Amino acid sequence: MRFVDEFRSGELARKLRRELEGLVEPGRTLKLMEVCGGHTHTIYRHGLEDLVPAEIDYVHGPGCPVCVIPMGRVDDAIALAERPEVIFTTFGDMMRVPGGRGSLLEAKARGADVRMVYSPLDALELARRNPDRQVVFFAIGFETTAPATAVTLLRARAERIGNFSAFCNHVTIAPPLRAILDSPGLRLDGFIAPGHVSTVIGTGAYQFIARDYRKPVVVTAFEPIDILHATVMLVRQLREGRCVVENQYTRVVRPEGNPRAIAAIAETMELRDTFEWRGLGWIESSALRVRPAFAEWDAEVRFALPGGRIEDPKACQCGEVLIGAIKPWECRVFGTACTPERPIGTCMVSSEGACAAYYNYGRRNRVPA
């Protein structure tokens, strides 16, 4: 595939490894956080952890939107799905996420009308075709996905589609990064920032990391060569004592992002005062809700939701995995009680969760030095 295969070249990977070998200081470990779950997936799928010098330690961040949805919100989704008039639509990733009362997949098995969609526009089309039913879209994701929900809401209003609504759980990337940077005892040297979130919000959104926390940031694409390239750029900044936001993904990301997408989000959604993140707790101004002007298409306004809070299972250490405090195999239930077939924590559910990546690519225990 174009713009993919070129960035998987083995020859370039070897060049980049040699470059890294020349840049690292033997014995000085550099902890680089890849924020996005897509990056975690690429690192393990392509074995990058073994390719880079031992001094490079990839720490996995909170950028898997499926992994950070608290169990109470999943229960709210199930309550919506169980209403007889509702067709509940969701991205496939969310189907198996366990709430306090099982998953959406289990609700479907019990008879709820839960359907997987590829795009919120597919959910809108279902609403057009089923005028006697209520179609609810489970809107999750970072700033990459929020514009799709926004355009769908705008279109629902323009076409006066009254039986469509969004259950909005969109989250924003900067607040959890700030929470991680503020958490005591966590040492990080630099950030591999998410390429597709940046396609929307631009590269300026990370300035505070370089300016206030003195950590270098490189906005990065998703192929193995991209991640190695970003690693070189970060290590070079650290070697030269520089600390700025750089863009590795110049083929797609513009400094200003996509102003049209930002405007669509701003027109349809507003910041919540606070939102609960699985493992990270309550973070101020970290999530979006549908604006009152679009209340007609807001599932939280249209339907009464239980709105309960559910504690994570005691054995689950997703919270520590999500901020990079422990490696997945250090969790007490990893690979034993918690597996992709029967997940306890969300990091094991989504293919982009750090635990699922470790499990699926055979990193089930400490790698011998």
Added chain:
Amino acid sequence: MCLGIPAQLVELVDAEAGLAKAEISGVRRAVSIALCPEAEVGDWVLVHVGFALSRIDEEQALETLALLERMGEAYEQEVRDIRESCITCGDEAVTARVVRVDGATATVDVDGEREQVGVELVEPVEPGDVLLCHAGIALEKVGAK
């Protein structure tokens, strides 16, 4: 979740509604270009949950690849220098087979690479002789044809 797939726009279906057809790995699919209305047929775009989020800048992609190609060059030059230094300036002596003799200079073959060495100290030599060379000078004849 934030997966984006490169796709080429092949048809504009409804400009007003921002609907287009894109080819993704040989499969044609309807995508919305509401967020990327400047995209034209033939352009490559990044598609996420059915929406074109951004145009892919081919020039920038090629520039990145060219930059990465160059990244290894310093290292490769160093490897070449080290290899060549066996004859021109290193401490070690290497054996080389004579390919051609041109007066006091012979062309020799060192691991498949052609080099020139002075043969004043070991004359006469002829093609096929094996010479021990150091710093561009043959020091000893270690095998005759």
